[in-house]
Amino acid sequence: MSNQPIGIFDSGVGGTSVYKEIEALLPNENTIYLADSANAPYGNKSAEDILRLSIKNTELLLSRNCKLIVVACNTATTNAITALRASYNVPFIGIEPAIKPASLNSKTKAVGILATKGTLSSQLFHNTTNLYKNDVRVIEQIGEGIVPLIEAGKTLSSEMRTLLTIYLEPMIDADIDYLVLGCTHYPYLLPLLLDILPNHVKIIDSGEAVARQTKAILETQNIINTQTSTARHQFYTNGSTEVMHLLLDKKHKVEFLKF
Numbered sequence: 001m002s003n004q005p006i007g008i009f010d011s012g013v014g015g016t017s018v019y020k021e022i023e024a025l026l027p028n029e030n031t032i033y034l035a036d037s038a039n040a041p042y043g044n045k046s047a048e049d050i051l052r053l054s055i056k057n058t059e060l061l062l063s064r065n066c067k068l069i070v071v072a073c074n075t076a077t078t079n080a081i082t083a084l085r086a087s088y089n090v091p092f093i094g095i096e097p098a099i100k101p102a103s104l105n106s107k108t109k110a111v112g113i114l115a116t117k118g119t120l121s122s123q124l125f126h127n128t129t130n131l132y133k134n135d136v137r138v139i140e141q142i143g144e145g146i147v148p149l150i151e152a153g154k155t156l157s158s159e160m161r162t163l164l165t166i167y168l169e170p171m172i173d174a175d176i177d178y179l180v181l182g183c184t185h186y187p188y189l190l191p192l193l194l195d196i197l198p199n200h201v202k203i204i205d206s207g208e209a210v211a212r213q214t215k216a217i218l219e220t221q222n223i224i225n226t227q228t229s230t231a232r233h234q235f236y237t238n239g240s241t242e243v244m245h246l247l248l249d250k251k252h253k254v255e256f257l258k259f
Contacts, residue, residue, distance in 0.1 A: 001067050001223050002067075002222075002223050002224060002225045002226065002227075003030065003225055003227065004030070004065045004066060004067040004223075005029070005030040005031050005032045005064070005065070005066050005067070005232070005234070006022065006026075006029050006030070006031045006032070006066060006067065006068050006069075006070060006214065007031075007032050007034070007058075007061030007062070007064070007066030007068065007069040007070065008022070008031060008032070008033045008034065008069070008070040008072050009033075009034040009035075009036065009054075009057040009058070009061060009069070009070075009071065009072065009073070009076075010033075010034075010035060010036070010072040010073040010076075010184055011035075011036050011037075011039060011040040011041055011042035011043075011053075011073050011075065011076065011147070012035050012036065012037040012040035012041070012147065012150070012151050012185065012237075012239065013035050013037060013150065013151060013185070013237070013239075013243055013244045013247055014072075014073075014147065014150065014183060014184040014185025014186070014187075014188070015033065015035070015070075015072030015073060015184045016033065016035075016235075016244065016247050016248060017072075017184050017185075017187040017188060017205070017207050017247075018070065018072040018095065018184050018207045018210050018211070019031060019033050019072070019233075020207070021207040021208050021210065021211035022070065022210070022211045022214055023231075023233065024211070025208075025211040025212065025214075025215055026211070026214065026215055026218070026224075026225075027231060028224075028225045028226065028227060028228060028229075028231055029218075029224075029225050029231055030225070030231050030232045030233070031231070031232075031233045031234070032061060032064055032066060032233075032234045032236070033233070033234065033235045033236065034057050034060060034061060034236050034237075034259075035235070035236065035237035035238070035239060035244060036053060036056075036057055036238060036259075037151055037237050037238060037239025037240065037243075038238040038239050039053055039238075040147055040148070040151050040239070041075075041116060041147035041148065041151075042073060042075040042076055042116070042118055043075045043115075043116020043117045043118040043119065043142075043143075043147065043183070044116070044117055044118065045075075045118065047079045047080075047118075047122075050075060050076055050079040050080055050118060051079060051080045051083055053076070054071065054076045054079075054080035054081075054083075054084060055080075055083075055084070055087075056259065057076075057259075058084055058088060060259055062088065062090065066090070067090065067223050068090060068091045068092075068093065068214065068217065068218065068221075068223070069084075069088075069090060069091070069092050069093070070092075070093045070095075070210060070214060071084070071092060071093065071094045071095065072095060072184050072210070073095070073183075073184060074095055074096065074097060074115060074116065074119040074182050074183050074184065075116050075118035075119050075122075075183070077094035077095050077096060077124075078094075078096065078118070078119050078122035078123075078124040078125050079118060079122050079124075081094040082124075091217045091221060093210055093213050093214050093217060094210075095184065095206050095207075095210050096124070096125070096128060096206065097113055097115055097119065097125065097128075097180045097181070097182035097206065098180050098204045098205070098206050098209065099111070099113065099128055099129050099132050099133065099138070099180060100128070100131075100132040101204060102136075102178035102180050102204055103132045103133050103134060103136045103138075104132070105178065105202075106136050106176075106177055106178055107177055108175045108176065108177045109135060109136050109137060110136065110137045110139065110171075110174045110175050110176045110177070111136055111137075111138055111139070111176050111177070111178040111179070111180060112138075112139045112140075112141065112168070112171035112174070112176040112178070112179045112180065113138060113139070113140050113141065113179075113180040113182050114141050114143050114146075114167060114168075114179065114180070114181060114182060114183070114186060115140070115141075115142070115143060115180075115181075115182025115183055116142065116143060116147070116182070116183050117142045117144070119182050119183065120140050120142060120182070125182075137174065139170060139171045139174050139176060141167045141168075141170070141171065143167065143183060143186070145163055146160070146163060146164075146183070146185065146186070146189070147183065147185050149163070150185045150188060150189075150243075151185075151239065151240075151243060152243070153240070153242065153243045153246055155188050155189065155246075155247075156189075156191060156192060160189070160192060161192055161196070164189065164192055164193065164196055165196055168193075168196055168197060172197065172198065172201075176201060177200055177201055177202065178201065178202050178203075178204060179193065179197065179201055179202070179203045179204070180204050180205075181203065181204065181205040181206075184205075184207070186205065187205045187207060188247060190203065233252060234253075234255070235248070235252055235253065235254040235255065236254075236255050236256075236257040236259075237254060237255075237256060237257065238256070238257060238258055238259055241254040241255070241256055
């Protein structure tokens with residue numbers, strides 16, 4: 001079983017940011033990445049639709065013998081991972097906005113979070129925020145329009161800069177010293193975010209933490225791959241293969257798959 005792949009799914013290409021962290025930490029592991037770009041973004045969908053799509057993605061990955069599934073989507077994690085864990089007999093690793101470290105380390109007592117509507121409106125997000133924010137002011141911003149631009153290959157475009165400037169202005173005015181990225185698409189915006197935000201603002205995403213948790217679960221379950229043969233990485237999308245190629249190294253092959 002240790003040779004079986006890790007399955008990773010997201011509402012689109014954004015979860016490749018999580019894949020990169022997993023591949024860097026676990027170079028022996030085979031992976032299968034599923035980009036449900038045809039249904040992106042998940043953030044504007046109902047909880048029922050998000051669960052339905054997450055089940056569809058999970059079953060496709062399980063049909064390809066995945067030993068563990070990483071839900072590389074904040075919206076799918078906050079809305080569906082509890083049901084997935086109750087329904088399937090494989091480990092699931094989710095991703096949540098890193099409110100805890102931002103709140104604990106904030107000096108200005110103000111942190112910003114940029115995320116989808118589906119994440120910010122979920123009960124799991126509210127529970128986590130209420131648990132850790134203490135006396136810290138949390139400025140929430142729905143990233144309306146960001147995912148479609150990334151999925152269209154316009155990650156660092158002038159339209160994106162305009163959108164981010166509008167979204168970040170209230171956070172800058174509130175003197176945030178941490179910005180939490182609550183969507184796996186958003187790490188690809190780092191060049192623009194660093195240019196727009198004041199120098200003292202630290203940006204946190206959860207990709208590295210997900211990789212560490214994946215490694216811990218593989219070790220605990222005794223299913224980590226110890227073989228040193230070249231790992232195999234498969235990428236499937238029901239959207240544009242060209243857009244995914246923009247975010248991945250040229251050595252990666254991306255296949256179109258209707259699902």
